[in-house]
Amino acid sequence: MTNTLDKLFRRFFLKNLLSILAPMMVPILILGISSYFIIQHYIVADLQKKNTALLEQSKENIELLFQEQDTLNLTIVASAFQFTELQKILNTEFPNRVQLRDLANLKNFIDSPAIGKPFIDSIYVYLDNNFDRFLSSTDGGMVTISTYPDTVWLNELNSNENSEKVVWTKRRTILKEGLNDQIYQEKVISLFRRVPLDNNQESFVVLNIKESYLTKSLSQLETFKDQQILLLNEANEVVASNYSNTKEAETLVAQLNLTYSDTNTVSTENGNIVVTNQYADNYNWSFISLVPEDSLYKLTNQLKNLTLAMLLLSFLFSVWYAYYHTKKAANHLRAITDLLSATRRQDQITTRNENTENDIYHYITERLVGTFIKQDYLQMKVSRNEYQAQAAEFKALQSQLNPHFLYNTLETINWRATTLTRGHSSLNEMVENLSDILRYSLDEPGNLVPLNKEKLYTDNYINIQQIRYRDIFEVTWSIEPLAYQYLILKLLFQPLIENSIYHGLSRTETGGKIKIKITVHTKTLRIAVIDNGKGMNKQQLRELQVRLKSDNISDRHIGLSNTFKRIQLVYGKEGKMQIKSKKGFGTINVIEIPIQ
Numbered sequence: 075m076t077n078t079l080d081k082l083f084r085r086f087f088l089k090n091l092l093s094i095l096a097p098m099m100v101p102i103l104i105l106g107i108s109s110y111f112i113i114q115h116y117i118v119a120d121l122q123k124k125n126t127a128l129l130e131q132s133k134e135n136i137e138l139l140f141q142e143q144d145t146l147n148l149t150i151v152a153s154a155f156q157f158t159e160l161q162k163i164l165n166t167e168f169p170n171r172v173q174l175r176d177l178a179n180l181k182n183f184i185d186s187p188a189i190g191k192p193f194i195d196s197i198y199v200y201l202d203n204n205f206d207r208f209l210s211s212t213d214g215g216m217v218t219i220s221t222y223p224d225t226v227w228l229n230e231l232n233s234n235e236n237s238e239k240v241v242w243t244k245r246r247t248i249l250k251e252g253l254n255d256q257i258y259q260e261k262v263i264s265l266f267r268r269v270p271l272d273n274n275q276e277s278f279v280v281l282n283i284k285e286s287y288l289t290k291s292l293s294q295l296e297t298f299k300d301q302q303i304l305l306l307n308e309a310n311e312v313v314a315s316n317y318s319n320t321k322e323a324e325t326l327v328a329q330l331n332l333t334y335s336d337t338n339t340v341s342t343e344n345g346n347i348v349v350t351n352q353y354a355d356n357y358n359w360s361f362i363s364l365v366p367e368d369s370l371y372k373l374t375n376q377l378k379n380l381t382l383a384m385l386l387l388s389f390l391f392s393v394w395y396a397y398y399h400t401k402k403a404a405n406h407l408r409a410i411t412d413l414l415s416a417t418r419r420q421d422q423i424t425t426r427n428e429n430t431e432n433d434i435y436h437y438i439t440e441r442l443v444g445t446f447i448k449q450d451y452l453q454m455k456v457s458r459n460e461y462q463a464q465a466a467e468f469k470a471l472q473s474q475l476n477p478h479f480l481y482n483t484l485e486t487i488n489w490r491a492t493t494l495t496r497g498h499s500s501l502n503e504m505v506e507n508l509s510d511i512l513r514y515s516l517d518e519p520g521n522l523v524p525l526n527k528e529k530l531y532t533d534n535y536i537n538i539q540q541i542r543y544r545d546i547f548e549v550t551w552s553i554e555p556l557a558y559q560y561l562i563l564k565l566l567f568q569p570l571i572e573n574s575i576y577h578g579l580s581r582t583e584t585g586g587k588i589k590i591k592i593t594v595h596t597k598t599l600r601i602a603v604i605d606n607g608k609g610m611n612k613q614q615l616r617e618l619q620v621r622l623k624s625d626n627i628s629d630r631h632i633g634l635s636n637t638f639k640r641i642q643l644v645y646g647k648e649g650k651m652q653i654k655s656k657k658g659f660g661t662i663n664v665i666e667i668p669i670q
Contacts (some may be wrong), residue, residue, distance in 0.1 A: 094396035164203035194289035197279035223249040243307040292316035301365035308358035547586030569633030578607020
């Protein structure tokens with residue numbers, strides 16, 4: 075039965091746990107999947123757009139710096155005749171006044187943007203001529219290449235003389251004269267542009283932008299952590315960057331097959347790198363963004379981790395919540411089954427009130443079940459007590475050997491004793507007292523009698539015992555006057571006095587004393603029967619106490635056992651009986667009964 079019940083409880087526990095947990099987990103899973111999808115789809119896309127917008131911004135800023143060359147290009151195309159004349163001037167060893175005036179006008183046009191824009195280092199205008207002359211925004215008039223510190227740009231033009239490239243870019247270092255004719259180096263980004271003239275000739279405009287300005291412009295962008303912004307020319311050479319060390323970036327870019335506009339994720343020894351490319355048609359530039367994936371998606375990863383943590387916490391809370399309430403319900407069911415089992419075993423019924431003050435439903439359920447079961451239990455207990463009472467009464471009747479017959483016989487003996495002794499003797503007195511006691515026990519209805527009547531017939535019993543034992547003891551009464559108005563159990567004193575005489579005083583010659591003390595308390599009547607007999611040691615006292623509480627009736631101390639059981643049957647738990655004794659000093663029997 076126990077194994078079956080345990081299986082039922084385990085099955086109930088599992089089903090109830092799942093029934094609570096499943097409805098809680100479904101919305102949590104939906105919320106978690108939705109959050110993950112939103113983070114992955116929208117936030118990642120937004121970060122990629124932000125990265126692309128950043129690259130687009132850097133592209134616009136740098137193109138703005140080189141816009142001056144577009145202006146010069148338009149001016150040269152619009153003023154093709156003047157620049158044709160410039161070629162003649164450059165081919166004239168000693169220009170005249172008019173040519174010098176025209177040269178000054180053109181020179182002013184070239185010098186203006188260089189002077190007004192601090193990021194422009196210099197502007198060169200070159201047309202093929204016999205004296206290797208060109209115009210420079212840093213010097214007045216015409217400049218001869220052989221006397222100018224920066225000559226590398228001319229080599230670049232010559233190397234691309236037959237090329238079809240119109241615009242190209244180089245990162246280079248130029249030599250410049252400082253104070254006291256000192257030569258120093260300046261890093262520049264040179265933009266070369268080929269400009270056709272009307273006479274089938276070509277002119278070249280070289281715009282030199284200070285690299286420090288480009289680097290500053292790229293560095294001021296709000297980039298992600300460790301993000302590199304690179305400017306590549308048409309040969310995929312890095313010409314500008316927001317980082318000073320670009321060797322690793324150049325190696326990485328060289329391995330990529332970059333398209334017009336593309337985003338790739340590349341695996342490196344240091345982790346994944348997100349590479350984004352923006353192409354500038356005007357200058358054949360590529361703007362490259364290199365950002366570690368951890369930096370780009372840092373917020374995304376944090377949100378994902380936070381979402382997973384919240385999901386985990388929600389899951390753990392759901393499991394705890396479901397387990398707690400399932401266990402609580404199982405405990406209440408266990409309490410109900412315990413009540414049922416206790417009733418079947420006829421054990422003492424107790425109801426558990428554990429946490430019921432916080433759960434009205436379980437409180438009501440347990441109280442209803444407990445009430446009905448207690449009623450059933452009480453009915454069974456009453457039936458059991460009635461059976462025990464009837465059995466005890468039947469046994470007492472059997473042991474009395476037909477007391478009515480005994481009573482009639484005693485009357486005959488009393489008459490015969492009077493006839494033989496021709497007067498009243500102690501024998502007559504004993505028979506009369508015994509007859510009164512039998513009449514009292516048989517004819518008095520009910521179990522409860524007034525105290526004074528019980529005392530009267532107890533005195534008859536004492537007289538019989540004093541005649542039998544030749545006055546070896548004396549009995550004194552100490553009764554509180556208020557006690558006479560109450561009822562007590564019939565024949566309550568007789569077995570207690572008999573126990574004191576037989577077990578305590580029977581072997582003494584004189585000096586035996588028995589005191590019966592009755593006092594009234596708030597709700598109880600206290601009766602103490604005290605003797606100065608031989609008493610009992612602790613072991614004997616323990617054995618007597620166990621024998622009194624036992625359902626088995628023994629011949630030894632049968633009077634005390636019957637008295638104790640009668641007290642329990644009549645008064646229930648409110649009736650109490652206590653025995654105290656000490657070897658060589660005597661015994662005290664104390665009875666407490668409710669006032670009636």
